Structures are given as structure tokens and as C-alpha cells.
Amino acid sequence: DAGVTQSPTHLIKTRGQHVTLRCSPISGHKSVSWYQQVLGQGPQFIFQYYEKEERGRGNFPDRFSARQFPNYSSELNVNALLLGDSALYLCASSAQETQYFGPGTRLLVL
């Protein structure tokens, strides 16, 4: 029984580049949410998708975008990377309100 999976596990980019992070939810879960976790802080909500539609967006700039595919997997895209985008990016899937997190993608922007 596979849990939430994310790829890649680690990523190093330079300022100005863009990045695509991927998430596969638990089988049967139709909702995927993305969070940014800066070191020493709690996760910050970025996006939620349900049935391929955006259901909510947190206080993040337009450089951040996401989408959900027919198989409910999701991608998070970040353009024009800044040093401050360095963080752990977590994906969470849910069937009801309970969220289960993936292992995250650790992004370092140099």
C-alpha cells in the first residue's frame, strides 16, 4: 500500500531558474495540497487541487503555479527562483479532511 510519493527528493538550482516538483497521491485520494516548509517553521499552504481544479491558493506570488492530472498526480512549478524559495516542499493527499504528507522535495537555491 503505497503512501504519498514525491520526486525528486533533493534539488539544487540557481537564482532565476525554474523548477517542477511532482507528487503522486495515495490511491483513491482526489485532493492534493502543496505546502512550503522553511527550516524551523511550520508548513505554509500554497495550493490545493481537487478533481483537477484549483480549490485554494495561499499567500504566494504568481511565480508559483500548479496543476493536477486526470490520475490525480500533481506538479508544482516555481519560476524565477529566489534564494528565499529554498525550503522543503511537501505534498499532502486526502480523501476527506485528513491529510497525509509525502516525504517532500528539498530545494536549495544558490
Add this chain to the structure above:
Amino acid sequence: GENVEQHPSTLSVQEGDSAVIKCTYSDSASNYFPWYKQELGKRPQLIIDIRSNVGEKKDQRIAVTLNKTAKHFSLHITETQPEDSAVYFCAAPRGNTGNQFYFGTGTSLTVIP
């Protein structure tokens, strides 16, 4: 998160003692409150949750209490063990949204053997 306050930020207890972590929230429409445990370098893992129609929920050594009038909820860990050492996060939903949460700033719990 701006709508969830969590205290204390650090907590050290002797093995076998109890630990209590408290959170307050601001949105009265919130109706589901999960707690997550995050070990160093790992994902947050759900340890217990509570819905607004109950005041307390227990699962072995872990319990959560909810006071909707005061808008606060607490995590109680009894008979602490060294493996309980981790960062604990509370969370509350953004209004009536289904799967969008504000998280607290975390409590780093250290259980001293």
C-alpha cells in the same frame, strides 16, 4: 501560521513525565484539528486529530482536548519516552475549506532519559 498560535516553542521533560502543547486559532468556522509529529529530516506524520463535535480524544498515551468557546486545543502526551522527541505541529483549517490548513510554528519536544 498567522491564524494558529502554538506554545511553547521548545519543551524538555524527563522520561515518564507528561508534556502539554497548546494551540489557539481564530476562525470560529474551523471544525477539524490535526496534530503532526515531525522527526528530523522526515515528513510530518499525523498522530491524532479531533473534530469539533467532541471535546476530547485519546489514543494510548496521546490525547487532544478542544475548547471551541475559547478557540484552543491542546496535545497531551503521558509517560513520555525518548522516541517521543520530535517537533510537533498543530493545524487548523482555513475557514470552511476542506484540505487547506494553517500550521502552528511547532514545538520541539526533548524527552531526557
